[in-house]
Amino acid sequence: MTDSLQHLGKLVNSGKLDRRTFMKRAAAMGASVAFSNGLLSSSAMAADPVKGGLLKLGSSGGGSTDSLDPALAASAVPLFNNHSWGDLLVDIADDGGIEHRLAEEYGASADAKTWTFKIRKGVEFHNGKTLTPEDVVATLKRHSGEESKSGALGVMRSIDTLKIDGDNVVVGLKDANADLPFLMSDYHLMIQPDGGNDDPTAAIGTGPYKMVVNEPGVRHGYEKNANDWHPNRGHADQIEILVINDDTARVAALQSGQVHMIERVPPKIVELVERIPGVEIKSTPGRGHYVFIMHTDTAPFENNDLRLALKYAMNRQEMVDKILFGYGSLGNDIPINAAYPYFSADVEQRSYDPDKAAFHYKKSGHSGSVVMRTSENSFPGAVDAAQLFQQSCSASGIKLEVKREPNDGYWSEVWNKQPFCTSYWGGRPTQDQMYSTAYLSTADWNDTRFKNAEFDNMLLAARGELDETKRKQIYADMGSIVHNDGGLICPMFNDWVEGVASAVGGWTPNPNQAMMNGQALSQCWLKA
Amino acid sequence: MYILTLLAKRLVISAFLLLAVSALIFAGTEVLPGDVAQSILGQSATPEALANLRRDMGLNEPALARYFSWLGGIAQGDLGTALTNGSDIADAIGKRLYNTVFLASVAAVVAVPLAIGLGLLAVRFKNLWPDKLISGTTLALISLPEFFIGYLMIYFVAVKLGWFPSVATVYESMTFTERLSAVALPAATLTFVVLAHMMRMTRATILNVMQSAYIETAELKGLSAFRVIAKHALPNAIAPIVNVVMLNLAYLVVGVVVVEVIFVYPGMGQYLVDHVSKRDVPVVQACGLIFAAFYIGLNMVADIVAIVANPRIRHPR
Numbered sequence: 068m069t070d071s072l073q074h075l076g077k078l079v080n081s082g083k084l085d086r087r088t089f090m091k092r093a094a095a096m097g098a099s100v101a102f103s104n105g106l107l108s109s110s111a112m113a114a115d116p117v118k119g120g121l122l123k124l125g126s127s128g129g130g131s132t133d134s135l136d137p138a139l140a141a142s143a144v145p146l147f148n149n150h151s152w153g154d155l156l157v158d159i160a161d162d163g164g165i166e167h168r169l170a171e172e173y174g175a176s177a178d179a180k181t182w183t184f185k186i187r188k189g190v191e192f193h194n195g196k197t198l199t200p201e202d203v204v205a206t207l208k209r210h211s212g213e214e215s216k217s218g219a220l221g222v223m224r225s226i227d228t229l230k231i232d233g234d235n236v237v238v239g240l241k242d243a244n245a246d247l248p249f250l251m252s253d254y255h256l257m258i259q260p261d262g263g264n265d266d267p268t269a270a271i272g273t274g275p276y277k278m279v280v281n282e283p284g285v286r287h288g289y290e291k292n293a294n295d296w297h298p299n300r301g302h303a304d305q306i307e308i309l310v311i312n313d314d315t316a317r318v319a320a321l322q323s324g325q326v327h328m329i330e331r332v333p334p335k336i337v338e339l340v341e342r343i344p345g346v347e348i349k350s351t352p353g354r355g356h357y358v359f360i361m362h363t364d365t366a367p368f369e370n371n372d373l374r375l376a377l378k379y380a381m382n383r384q385e386m387v388d389k390i391l392f393g394y395g396s397l398g399n400d401i402p403i404n405a406a407y408p409y410f411s412a413d414v415e416q417r418s419y420d421p422d423k424a425a426f427h428y429k430k431s432g433h434s435g436s437v438v439m440r441t442s443e444n445s446f447p448g449a450v451d452a453a454q455l456f457q458q459s460c461s462a463s464g465i466k467l468e469v470k471r472e473p474n475d476g477y478w479s480e481v482w483n484k485q486p487f488c489t490s491y492w493g494g495r496p497t498q499d500q501m502y503s504t505a506y507l508s509t510a511d512w513n514d515t516r517f518k519n520a521e522f523d524n525m526l527l528a529a530r531g532e533l534d535e536t537k538r539k540q541i542y543a544d545m546g547s548i549v550h551n552d553g554g555l556i557c558p559m560f561n562d563w564v565e566g567v568a569s570a571v572g573g574w575t576p577n578p579n580q581a582m583m584n585g586q587a588l589s590q591c592w593l594k595a
Numbered sequence: 596m597y598i599l600t601l602l603a604k605r606l607v608i609s610a611f612l613l614l615a616v617s618a619l620i621f622a623g624t625e626v627l628p629g630d631v632a633q634s635i636l637g638q639s640a641t642p643e644a645l646a647n648l649r650r651d652m653g654l655n656e657p658a659l660a661r662y663f664s665w666l667g668g669i670a671q672g673d674l675g676t677a678l679t680n681g682s683d684i685a686d687a688i689g690k691r692l693y694n695t696v697f698l699a700s701v702a703a704v705v706a707v708p709l710a711i712g713l714g715l716l717a718v719r720f721k722n723l724w725p726d727k728l729i730s731g732t733t734l735a736l737i738s739l740p741e742f743f744i745g746y747l748m749i750y751f752v753a754v755k756l757g758w759f760p761s762v763a764t765v766y767e768s769m770t771f772t773e774r775l776s777a778v779a780l781p782a783a784t785l786t787f788v789v790l791a792h793m794m795r796m797t798r799a800t801i802l803n804v805m806q807s808a809y810i811e812t813a814e815l816k817g818l819s820a821f822r823v824i825a826k827h828a829l830p831n832a833i834a835p836i837v838n839v840v841m842l843n844l845a846y847l848v849v850g851v852v853v854v855e856v857i858f859v860y861p862g863m864g865q866y867l868v869d870h871v872s873k874r875d876v877p878v879v880q881a882c883g884l885i886f887a888a889f890y891i892g893l894n895m896v897a898d899i900v901a902i903v904a905n906p907r908i909r910h911p912r
Contacts, residue, residue, distance in 0.1 A: 125762075130869040131687070131861075132679035268681070282690075283680060284869055285861040286764055309764060311859050319749045319761040320859075326762075475872065 116573055120593040122303035124582070125317045125326035129310035131284030135268040137257040138210055138217035143330055143581055144287070146254055147308055150585035151289055152193070153257030153272035156184055156203065157248050158586075159496055159579040163408060165248045169198065169258050169273065170236075179243040179531050184236045184251075190296040192260045193271045200231045205262025207238075210255060219255040221504065221511070243531025245538070249496040254585060275301030275589040284310050289588075302573070302592035321346055321566050327593065329566045330582050333447060334392040340566055350394050351563040351576040354406045354494025354501075357390070357398075357446040359439065359456065361554035362516040365486040371552060372431035378417060378556050379424035382459045386558040389455060390448040394564050398557035401546045402505065406560075406578045407498050409535070411543035414550050424463035436466035439487045444474040446491040452558075453489060483514045490514065491561075496579060498542050499530050506549060515554030522548050570594050597910070601902055609895045616887040617669075621662045624876050665880070674881040679873050684881050687866070692885065694765060695862040698778050699847035702785040707840055710790050714797025714836075715829070719821050721802065730798075733791035741788050745857040748780045763858040781858040785851060789843040796839040800832035807831075834901035841897035848893075849886040 128143030137149045157173065160166035167173075170184040190198040209215065211223035228239035238247065257272050270278040275295050280288030287308045295301050309326055311317040314333050321329045322343050332340055332348060341348050361368035361377070368374060383397045396404065399416050437460075441453040453469045460467040472481050472488075482490050495501040504510055507526060508518040522545055529541040549555060563581050567574055573591040577584040583591075649655055653664075668675060674684035713733070717726040736744065753761035759779040769777065804810065805828055813823045852864030863882060870878040 130873075131691075131866045132677070132869050132873045132875060134680035280766075282861065283682075284865065285859075286766075309762060309859065311762065313856050313859070315746055316749065316761065316857050316859055319754055323754045323757065323761050325760055 116299070116302045116592045117595045118302055118304075118592070120303050121305045121307065122328075122571070122588055122591065122593055123307045123309060123326040124328050124330065124588055125309045125311040125320045126330040126582075127310075127312045127314070127317065128330070129284055129308075129312065133283040135270045135278075135281060136263070137259070138215065138219070138255050138263075138267065140255055141218055144308060144310055146580060146585045147330075147582060147588065148270070148278075148287055149254055149257050150274070151276045151287075151306065151308075151588055152270045152274040152278050153259070154274050155254070155256055156251045156258065159249075159252050159577065159584055161575050161577045161583075163406060163496075163578055165252070169203070170251075173248055175245070175247070175533075177533075179245045179247075179533055180240050182238045182240070182247045183232070184238070186234055186236060187296065188234065190273050191294045192273055193277045193292060194260060196260045198258070198260075198273060200234060200236045202260055202262060203236045203258055204229045204231060205264060206256065206258050207236075207262075209262040209264060209267070217255055219253040222250045222253050222256075222500075225250070242527065244499070245531060245533050246497045246499045249500065252496055252579075254580065276306055280307075286310060300586075300589045302590075303588075306588045308588070318566065321568065324568070327568045327571050328582070328587060328591070332564045332566045334390075334394045334561075334564060335448075337392060337394060337564060345569050347567050347569055349563075349565045349567050349574060349576065351565075351578060352396065352404075352406055352560070353563050353578045353580075354404065354560070355492065355563075356402060356404070356494065356557050356560045357386075357449070357452070357489070357491050358402075359489055359556040359558070360487070360515050361556070362486040363552075363554040364516040364518065367431075367433050367437065368486055368554060370431045370433065372427045373433050373437075374554060375551075376424045376426075376428035376431060376463065376465060377437070377460070379420045379427065380460045380463050380465055381456060381556050381558050382419040383417075383558040384419070385455060385459070386452060390452045391559055391561055395559050395561040398559050399550060400553065400555055400557050401549045402492060402494075402501050402555065402557060403498055403542075403546060404560045406494070407501070409498060409539040409542050411539055411546065413543045414546045417550070419459065421459075421463045424460075424465065428463060428465050436468040437487065438468045438470055439489070440470045440472050440481050440485050441489040442472045442474050442477045442481070444477060445482070445489040446561075449489045483512065493580075498545075499526065502526050502545065506553070517549070517553050517555075519548060519552065567591075598902065602899060605895055605898055605902075609891050612891050613884075613888055616891070617666060617884055618662070620880050620883045620887070621658075621665065624880055625658055627876075669881075669884065675877040677870070677878050678875045679870065679878075684878055688863070688878075688881060688885065690767075691861060691863045691866045694860065695848055695851075695864070697765075697774065698781060698785070698851070698860060698862060699844065701775065701778055701782040702789070702847055703844055705782065706786040706789050706843070707793065709786070710793035710840075711797050711836065713790075714794045714801065715821070715824055717794070717798045718801045718805065718824055718828075726798075729794065733794050736787040737791035739787075741784060742853050742857055744787050745781070745784045745854055748784055749857070752780060752783075761858070763860045765861065778860070781851075781854050781860055784854055784858075785847055788854075789846065793836070793839050793843055797832070797836050800835045801828045804828045804832045830904065833904045837900045837904075838897045841893040845890045845893045848889045 124147065126143050126147060133145050135148065137153060140146055140149055154168045156168060156170040158166045158168050169187050169190065171187045172185040173182060175182050186198065186200045186203055192198060207223065207226070207229055210217040210219045211226055217223070225240055225242065225244060226238055227241045230237040230239070240247065259272055263269070270281065273296065275292055275297065276289035277292050278287060279290050280286060289306045291301050291304050311320055317329045318332065318336065318340055320326045337348055340346060361374055363369060363374070378400055387393065387395050387397055397416065399414060401414060403410060439453060441449050443450055450471060457467045457469050481488050492505070495504060503526065505512045505514055506517050506522070507513065508520070508523050525541050525545050529538050529545070532538040532541065565582060570593055571591050572594045574587070575583060575590070653661065672685055674688065676682065677684055677687065713729050717729045720726045749761040752758050759776055761780065763777045763781050765774050765777050801824060810823060810828060813827050851862065852868055854860070855862045855865045867879065867882040
């Protein structure tokens, strides 16, 4: 689908196809309007990059505890670091498809159990060593050892064997998986010389920039990698990531020109930032979502009528308007939106319905109040959202008791422990990964304790299904199961909202991660 | 001779105090739920991995033995390595501490003379408009939360006027003047925060001394009012003023985390907070000890100044 879409995009840009026909055909291929639009504008507006200069990014999500080991990255600054010095085998393209990096080609056996990645030749690491398939295998092994603390360990567990065959790396899977290339785009899996076994924190890779300054929690400075294998990235001579965790300070730094782009503009102040001359707001629809999660195996939430009552009592539009200030889209109590491949709009949008909520609440036979826990850091605006929810609940006679918990320890003591709380998910590149991470009965992070054998079987069936139509149908059915029986109330999907100076060229939206999938620094340039 | 024994006594007391604090810090981190191995391995810890790590880290030794080996390490300048990113703590703290002391010094160099000068002026024009103006302004500044003053500075001085940068990140490669320009806004914010306390204390103690008979004599001799205050009243009021100054200096070193966050200044406060939130116990212990050393050291200096300045303490009857 991706390749043909890109082909269509090129036709439009060369004038062989008009925009209207493009959108029609793209829709026929199953791409959402937002995505086709993004594809069109990104290729249509491409201009010649300007070389040179020092490009600076101000970012939250960094601390003096950050390690350079790509396996341990868990927040924004380490993500941007990984993408500056390192490369993956494959990455997520702007349209949500696969983009080749250190794997030149890849292919699957008919049963989707054996995958072959052809490793690019003539690529040099920053230390002068030439990239070999051995480095790739060593990297993947380091992330999959039982001792590994890698954030990609869950992804790597499905791998059975790793073999080298000439220029190829052959990955044998325990079970069929049609999504393996998407799994390989996990941002921890940066290819390091000898897999990083010698020094995992060396920050030596094949990426567009070489790290020269490393002050965790303060700044990370880079110089251009003159031997970069990729011809069209790394435009600035130097790049710098400044850690600015305070929202106001970050916006002020952009406003006074001390940085050229900032990650995460709080939705509350977007309107003010937009008025600053020389600054643009870039809002990209992504897969991140804010959630209210109930444990479906714990009283009183084991009662599906109570769960449905709470789902109908949620005013989703109000959440998008007041919590996201419009920078997001409606959720439908499934963790999937149009940003995912094989998304189907078949599941009917649930809307706020106090009567239905009251009906299900009465049917559940529950009495007394329902306790929900929240904290400031469970998502931006979570406490406000909890109060709005409390009000919309009371319209149906449901007494919601909001318990505010401290930020410190929320992720270890409340989330995934208490039966009803607020939280967020950053999303995953594929439906399979999202569901396997948090909705499979045996998943470590099954934070709604959702255990449904039928659902599990469908998930495994879809994983090995190479027929796209059948696959899409299975995902649609799984979506309805979670929508009707799950413990997830998902009122909204949040956009990535970022601030960029007008002096920056080359910005293209990418739904996968913040700041153009972490690659804004290597793909943007400073206009002359 | 007597004064030397007095000073030696103070030094010994301070050393013991620091030792007691180190024991408290160690005991405090010891009673926290879970141990260091648990916090390194996190939720995914298997019993075998925990046992291995505990053995490797020597956690099976009795607490007393571990305390003395930790103390011994510190005595040799070895603070251990951070759990979170494996970096050498002494190395990392060295840079951070230098930054913190630099910012505190710049703020102190401005704030201390300014506060004492304003205090003297307020005494000279007691209950007249300059006194009221000085007291009013400084009290207003101390009443505003420091983050608010910080934001005001960023908005007006950095964004509107563009005189100084809002991001005060300092690097090793910076020249002294570049560093001064970088810390201008945080130093100004800190100055505003500590000004009132020192100024009010100067004013109060000097006014107290001004009641004495010898001040009246000085006035009757025909000395100018300001000369009486600066030459005759100030030396006798120095002890309590130095005490307040030292307290504020200690605050500048250990209590400026909010200002550090707002101005993105790489100092000790932010470093400590980052590691507390990740349960990085060795770093927290090291930071705690350094902060305690500063507090105790500065208070000791205040005591010594008081001893040297005051003949009544020097020559007790």
